[in-house]
Amino acid sequence: MAPYFQQFSSAQNGLSSTGVVLCNFALAIFLAICAYTDGTRAKIYNKVTFPAMLAGLLLHGIFGGAQSLIYSALGLAVGFGIQFVPWMLGLAKAGDVKLLMAVGALKGWAFCCFGFLYGALAFGLISIPWLLKRGELKAVGQNLKGYAQIAMMTQSAPDAPTPTVTKKFVPWGVGLSLGFFVALGLEMILGKAFWFTF
Secondary structure, three states: OHHHHOOOOOHHHOOOHHHHHHHHHHHHHHHHHHHHHHHHHOOOOHHHHHHHHHHHHHHHHHHHHHHHHHHHHHHHHHHHHHHHHHHHOOOOOHHHHHHHHHHHHHHOHHHHHHHHHHHHHHHHHHHHHHHHHOOOHHHHHHHHHHHHHHHHHHOOOOOOOOOOOOOOOOOHHHHHHHHHHHHHHHHHHHOOOOOOOO
């Protein structure tokens, strides 16, 4: 079993097979909790994110040594960096930032980056039925169409369109959690969260 787990990105940075299994288990529980709380209460709680960050650092330190601990800390920092600008612009909540930091600490920076991309795609897909159900999909489509037309005519990026969605929107944390589950599934199947050598 150990050779299989050595393919994983965390394992390649010094984390033992036991550490990989524990990090994957912790990640799955963490994502399930975050998806549930963000989907039902629009909250990602500090009492969930901070222990997950600490668990990631400790697991990497205990089962991988200094090299793996540095990898975990780098993942935590990258998770913060990815969400910092959206958070500053008011496009993401602090809980979303901490979600990415915890994922980075548990799985490393590469997993965090690719999982974030999958999460953005998942968020877009799950937003469509939510908007359709509330009758707001058409308004969003018209807004985006107008934005694209202005951009094509002026050959520059216009100001952001006026928001057309006034009701509670799809929680970002739900999409992110789904994306990280996809990344974890790819890692289980391919041995990495991405489909090319990195």
